[in-house]
Amino acid sequence: xxxxxxxxxxxxxxxxxxxxxxxxxxxxxxxxxxxxxxxxxxxxxxxxxxxxxxxxxxxxxxxxxxxxxxxxxxxxxxxxxxxxxxxxxxxxxxxxxxxxxxxxxxxxxxxxxxxxxxxxxxxxxxxxxxxxxxxxxxxxxxxxxxxxxxxxxxxxxxxxxxxxxxxxxxxxxxxxxxxxxxxxxxxxxxxxxxxxxxxxxxxxxxxxxxxxxxxxxxxxxxxxxxxxxxxxxxxxxxxxxxxxxxxxxxxxxxxxxxxxxxxxxxxxxxxxxxxxxxxxxxxxxxxxxxxxxxxxxxxxxxxxxxxxxxxxxxxxxxxxxxxxxxxxxxxxxxxxxxxxxxxxxxxxxxxxxxxxxxxxxxxxxxxxxxxxxxxxxxxxxxxxxxxxxxxxxxxxxxxxxxxxxxxxxxxxxxxxxxxxxxxxxxxxxxxxxxxxxxxxxxxxxxxxxxxxxxxxxxxxxxxxxxxxxxxxxxxxxxxxxxxxxxxxxxxxxxxxxxx
Ligand SMILES: [Fe+2]
Numbered sequence: 001x002x003x004x005x006x007x008x009x010x011x012x013x014x015x016x017x018x019x020x021x022x023x024x025x026x027x028x029x030x031x032x033x034x035x036x037x038x039x040x041x042x043x044x045x046x047x048x049x050x051x052x053x054x055x056x057x058x059x060x061x062x063x064x065x066x067x068x069x070x071x072x073x074x075x076x077x078x079x080x081x082x083x084x085x086x087x088x089x090x091x092x093x094x095x096x097x098x099x100x101x102x103x104x105x106x107x108x109x110x111x112x113x114x115x116x117x118x119x120x121x122x123x124x125x126x127x128x129x130x131x132x133x134x135x136x137x138x139x140x141x142x143x144x145x146x147x148x149x150x151x152x153x154x155x156x157x158x159x160x161x162x163x164x165x166x167x168x169x170x171x172x173x174x175x176x177x178x179x180x181x182x183x184x185x186x187x188x189x190x191x192x193x194x195x196x197x198x199x200x201x202x203x204x205x206x207x208x209x210x211x212x213x214x215x216x217x218x219x220x221x222x223x224x225x226x227x228x229x230x231x232x233x234x235x236x237x238x239x240x241x242x243x244x245x246x247x248x249x250x251x252x253x254x255x256x257x258x259x260x261x262x263x264x265x266x267x268x269x270x271x272x273x274x275x276x277x278x279x280x281x282x283x284x285x286x287x288x289x290x291x292x293x294x295x296x297x298x299x300x301x302x303x304x305x306x307x308x309x310x311x312x313x314x315x316x317x318x319x320x321x322x323x324x325x326x327x328x329x330x331x332x333x334x335x336x337x338x339x340x341x342x343x344x345x346x347x348x349x350x351x352x353x354x355x356x357x358x359x360x361x362x363x364x365x366x367x368x369x370x371x372x373x374x375x376x377x378x379x380x381x382x383x384x385x386x387x388x389x390x391x392x393x394x395x396x397x398x399x400x401x402x403x404x405x406x407x408x409x410x411x412x413x414x415x416x417x418x419x420x421x422x423x424x425x426x427x428x429x430x431x432x433x434x435x436x437x438x439x440x441x442x443x444x445x446x447x448x449x450x451x452x453x454x455x456x457x458x459x460x461x462x463x464x465x466x467x468x469x470x471x472x473x474x475x476x477x478x479x480x481x482x483x484x485x486x487x488x489x490x491x492x493x494x495x496x497x498x499x
Pocket of ligand 1: 334335
């Protein structure tokens, strides 16, 4: 039989290579052309994350009835028979590739700590059903759910080719984030629609399933002028139409300077590109009236730089004192295309000493492939060269666990910020240089949930939440695999200051 097949095969006329048609070149306009079906779907957190979710998507200009359908998720598809509808507000956007409509809607009246299914469309052309979870309410302190934040530095370059694996691996590794935090420079050229399209398609359904917050970097400002510059240009025209972020900051800085409280964590975004002094006053007010136990601030330009040549002095002068005297726990930034973490140089005794007025922990990270040469500077406790990372920041009742992880699974920086009974913090080093993170423990100290990366969730009302169900599915073999990969990293000599 095989002989017959062989004879038949050699009997076929061969096609000379020269006769093949050249590969079709798809243009950027064709690749990113909007249609009737929604794309660039992204969830954003609102200022009331327990009760609402914001969603934005894109279509062609022909769509006239944009809407979101939503319902509490069930174990089967029957939720789709009893949905609510919210109609969207549309904003036209004319980019270098053509015209499109961006639609923004809010799912309101949701219950805290529950999983909702939703889809977006025009009544005829629909997305698939996604599901996402609302924040739990902070009722009693002992049962507050830990908040899991996936923090990403600049994506910016070769987004489709080289950033996609980072954000995808961040999810595949079992982080189960409640939200994704982008610290600016999501793209390289602010007015380039293809780059924004690549950013959205690299994240794909992740953006539609985990709410994001984002702060703009200099590359979201078309000319990328220096921080503090007086002639700074306007924010990228894509920003406000494609995101649906809080508008509770200073007038004119909506969706770039804002705050929200998520399960006992005050999250603040500052826009480090313009009007720094005005934001300083606003920040003082937001920090002075802060009921949350933990405070995390994000902006793009770091207070302390990753290299001697990249000092963002204007930011430091405008905001550092306010951040530190108000005991902001973490400041998450980007911009310097390196990884670095530390405290202000004069702060001392991080491990054993008291939380001083200089105890705020500063982090610089980069998730995209572009890298700059770091300097070894006094403020740094850790610095990594040529390393793309994602960060899992888990904010529990008594501590923040911070893990910087590479897309190939190495834990390259790990530390905890522990809150003492007297209200002060201390930073506890948990390992650097490719060492695997220690076996996670719960905030109550009762030990870890098998296979779960990080703090066990404290909320009991969210049966079926993405976090819990995923956590339950992450096998111990994954942890073993991560440990093996991490060991490989050590053997390969990938470590602090060795790259
Ligand atoms: Fe930047």
